Amino acid sequence: MEFAQQPILVTGGAGFIGANFVNDWLAGENTPVVTLDKLTYAGNPDNLSDWRGDARHEFVRADIGDVAAVNALLARVRPRAIVNFAAESHVDRSIHGPEDFITTNIVGTFRLLECARAYWSGLADAEQAAFRFLHVSTDEVYGSLQPGTAPFREINPFEPNSPYAASKAASDHLVRAWHHTYGLPVITTNCSNNYGPYQFPEKLIPLVIHHALVGKALPIYGDGRQVRDWLYVGDHCAAVRTVLRKGRLGETYNIGGWNEQANIDVVHMICDLLDAERPRGDGISYRDQVTHVADRPGHDRRYAIDAGKIFHELGWKPRESFATGLRKTIRWYLDNVAWVERVVSGDYRDWLAQNYAAR
Numbered sequence: 333m334e335f336a337q338q339p340i341l342v343t344g345g346a347g348f349i350g351a352n353f354v355n356d357w358l359a360g361e362n363t364p365v366v367t368l369d370k371l372t373y374a375g376n377p378d379n380l381s382d383w384r385g386d387a388r389h390e391f392v393r394a395d396i397g398d399v400a401a402v403n404a405l406l407a408r409v410r411p412r413a414i415v416n417f418a419a420e421s422h423v424d425r426s427i428h429g430p431e432d433f434i435t436t437n438i439v440g441t442f443r444l445l446e447c448a449r450a451y452w453s454g455l456a457d458a459e460q461a462a463f464r465f466l467h468v469s470t471d472e473v474y475g476s477l478q479p480g481t482a483p484f485r486e487i488n489p490f491e492p493n494s495p496y497a498a499s500k501a502a503s504d505h506l507v508r509a510w511h512h513t514y515g516l517p518v519i520t521t522n523c524s525n526n527y528g529p530y531q532f533p534e535k536l537i538p539l540v541i542h543h544a545l546v547g548k549a550l551p552i553y554g555d556g557r558q559v560r561d562w563l564y565v566g567d568h569c570a571a572v573r574t575v576l577r578k579g580r581l582g583e584t585y586n587i588g589g590w591n592e593q594a595n596i597d598v599v600h601m602i603c604d605l606l607d608a609e610r611p612r613g614d615g616i617s618y619r620d621q622v623t624h625v626a627d628r629p630g631h632d633r634r635y636a637i638d639a640g641k642i643f644h645e646l647g648w649k650p651r652e653s654f655a656t657g658l659r660k661t662i663r664w665y666l667d668n669v670a671w672v673e674r675v676v677s678g679d680y681r682d683w684l685a686q687n688y689a690a691r
């Protein structure tokens with residue numbers, strides 16, 4: 333088979349963004365996908381259930397840090413690209429227990445890079461030139477912005493503030509070094525906050541939707557004036573496909589929504605949409621459930637992305653506005669209550685107790 337027709341390997345493809353990426357890819361592209369995922373608490377094979385029995389998709393349960401498993405998979409599948417979404421991704425969890433973040437985000441990425449390098453070194457020249465290692469990262473590596481200052485550009489220095497952000501920054505540096513030193517054909521993307529279907533309800537938007545519907549408090553950390561730059565997940569996935577197709581080797585591309593919002597405003601918008609779509613039985617607005625709780629330690633005040641490079645160089649821009657994306661997201665959660673019920677059992681309740689009980 334021609335190398336261009338070989339599968340792509342998507343790590344972390346059973347998580348929120350990875351699953352959206354795999355689903356969108358298989359719906360719109362011709363080449364197959366192999367998904368590798370450890371299935372931590374955040375990974376859910378149900379997110380990929382559309383492809384059960386479809387020859388274009390294979391799911392493999394493995395850890396990106398398991399060198400023997402990854403080497404064997406690369407030798408068998410011969411992917412034309414690796415898209416690395418696999419990570420521990422929740423800032424609050426990184427504050428309560430940073431070790432998993434070091435293990436997966438730093439050591440795991442290092443081992444995956446070494447496996448990729450060994451595989452790539454053994455390819456024919458034309459295949460080596462076509463191969464890509466795309467590393468999916470975050471805007472949090474750049475630290476926190478003061479109000480009114482310019483959004484993050486790719487040339488901003490790294491100033492990560494949480495254990496999560498520091499571990500992602502370390503992984504970005506490793507990816508850069510594997511290109512500079514060994515010539516591995518890498519590209520890194522640094523994206524802002526995503527929202528949309530299949531997001532685990534530990535993150536702000538799905539947590540607030542879920543808590544609103546089950547009558548729980550909507551916890552706002554501190555004054556709620558922290559700002560995030562929200563991007564609909566489908567737009568992030570389209571950006572990653574664009575970078576994979578046209579991005580320049582060794583470069584980093586910032587991806588964002590040109591959509592800065594304060595947390596309290598986001599929560600109020602969710603309440604207002606739910607008031608319209610699924611009003612409370614007592615006629616009172618969901619805003620009544622908003623509760624201010626103790627702030628996140630080291631909480632970054634503002635993130636904002638200058639996505640000018642990917643727009644001008646590669647022609648990508650988001651399609652969804654925050655209004656259309658948020659409405660779609662809320663409808664997805666209303667239509668998929670069974671999915672939410674399945675993921676909020678067991679360990680999830682322990683997490684809520686750990687993170688919120690003492691606030």
Ligand code: NAD
Nearest residue numbers: 344346347348349370371372374375395396418419421526
């Ligand atoms: P997520 O936590 O929903 O999913 C992570 C997935 O990785 C899960 O399926 C999990 O099982 C898997 N995984 C974890 N450790 C693994 C390991 N050692 N080996 C194999 N698989 C493993 O995360 P997400 O929100 O989908 O984020 C995906 C990627 O995008 C991450 O790298 C994250 O840093 C980055 N990112 C996320 C956002 C966001 O807003 N969510 C924004 C920018 C960048």
Ligand code: DAU
Nearest residue numbers: 421422423470471472524525534535536551552553558595
């Ligand atoms: O910026 C990109 C990053 O966005 C990704 O790299 C991370 O993987 C992703 O989790 C996200 O990080 P945040 O910490 O910004 O997302 P989170 O949804 O956890 O929180 C969004 C904001 O809402 C943040 O300012 C903290 C606040 N918050 C969050 C929760 C869970 C609350 O006020 N209350 C809450 O209960």
